[in-house]
Amino acid sequence: MDIEFAGACDREEIEALYNLVFSGEEEYASYYHDNFWRPERCLVVRENGKIISMVNLMDQEMTLGEEVFKATYIFAAATHPDHRGKGLMGKMLENSFELGRKWGKDLSILITENDSLFDFYKRFGYQPVFGVSKTEISEEPPVYMCKARILDIGDESRMKKVYDCFSQGRLKIERSEERFRQILGEYEGRAYGLFDQSGENMIAYCLMDEAHMRAAEVIGMGCGYLLYICCASPEGYGCGLPELENSRPIGCALPLSERGAAVLDKGVYPPYINILFN
DSSP, rough: EEEEEEEEEEEEHHHHHHHHHSSTOOOHHHHHHHTOOGGGEEEEEEETTTEEEEEEEEEEEETTTEEEEEEEEEEEEEEGGHHHHSSSHHHHHHHHHOOOOOOOSSSSEESSSTTTHHHHTTTOEEEEEEEEEEEEOOOOOOOOOOOOEETTTTHHHHHHHHHHHTTTTSEEOOHHHHHHHHHHHTTTTTEEEOOOOSSSEEEEEEOOOSSSEEEEEEEEETHHHHEEEHOTTTOOEEEEEHHHHHHHEEEEEESSSSSHHEEETTSSSOOOOOOSSO
16 A cells, blocks of 8 residues: 655545545535645545545644644545545554654644544544533623624734633644634634724634534633624533533644653643634
């Protein structure tokens, strides 16, 4: 079995495999491959000239205070249903670890498609270290009057300030203003901010699903009240920063360096990755 990197000419076949395995995400698949896909970071296995398995190795940075850690984010790991059970994905993951060490990475990280995959990834040394806590709707506003509105391009610096402020003390994905600009594009019309009375200072934001029933991410002060404003039903909820207790795992990490192994045991609060190409 030969493992190689994709070529630019493989885009159509790669996207077709993505849509087959992750059905119902066709619109997002097109968006991802238009904006983020890099063939030189996409490992593939071919049989009779056709791609039967793939995994994307995306370069990411994680930070804890002033320390920066390089990570490989494993995304869209997919094998054609007719070729599962042959160990293809396991061999590609092991290949990705070798490449990660060669590239000077500290961690291999991922978000699981569903909880049943935690046991699969544990076989390769991954541990479930990333999580989210459930944020409930609250009709009670913060102590002072607040304003809420839909966010748009131009709000990325405010979002970054909220993210950096409330994620202090934990290992987290580093997000630049450009990344928040991308997020605003991904959640166009579904990103909301809560502001102080002046309307200038953002104190919380949330990113809603298309049904406005669940926030993929809600961070800041007054999150429950922001969800009360944004959710279409009182049964709605949001995924917030993981607490020391009462959080559910959503992602895994595998150390690729001594620094990577050490940092997973550091920090005051649990590590955090979320809404990262998932």
